[in-house]
Amino acid sequence: MIVSLHVATGAALGAVVRSRPLALLLGAPLHVAGDRVPHEDIPDRSFEIGSGLAALGLLAARRGPLDPAVLGGVAAAVPDLEHVVPWLRPGGEKIFHRGGGRHGAGMPAETQLLLAGALVGLLLGRRR
Numbered sequence: 388m389i390v391s392l393h394v395a396t397g398a399a400l401g402a403v404v405r406s407r408p409l410a411l412l413l414g415a416p417l418h419v420a421g422d423r424v425p426h427e428d429i430p431d432r433s434f435e436i437g438s439g440l441a442a443l444g445l446l447a448a449r450r451g452p453l454d455p456a457v458l459g460g461v462a463a464a465v466p467d468l469e470h471v472v473p474w475l476r477p478g479g480e481k482i483f484h485r486g487g488g489r490h491g492a493g494m495p496a497e498t499q500l501l502l503a504g505a506l507v508g509l510l511l512g513r514r515r
């Protein structure tokens with residue numbers, strides 16, 4: 388699943404549970420669940436990282452960096468770091484991406500982007 392949608396779903400979850408520890412704890416399982424959904428990926432790594440960081444930046448600016456939504460967004464995106472940072476997978480074994488996930492046919496990248504934008508927009512608009 389694309390990074391910005393991981394961020395958006397994690398943030399939405401954090402906003403719902405309204406608990407920092409819970410948001411952090413649920414991020415990784417949410418990530419794994421998200422990757423289970425058949426989906427297309429965006430092969431552009433810098434776009435992936437850039438859009439994820441942009442979503443987090445917007446949420447942090449609007450809700451504060453320690454808001455459960457922001458922490459949830461970070462926690463849900465962090466498992467994808469093992470694609471980029473080699474020392475996170477000693478022995479070459481990925482922890483969160485065993486079996487390689489489902490790629491190719493499935494939810495189009497455009498749909499995921501739209502969904503991510505809608506979720507982030509919702510979270511930016513509504514303040515507790």
Ligand SMILES: [Zn+2]
Binds near residue numbers: 388
């Ligand atoms: Zn992933």
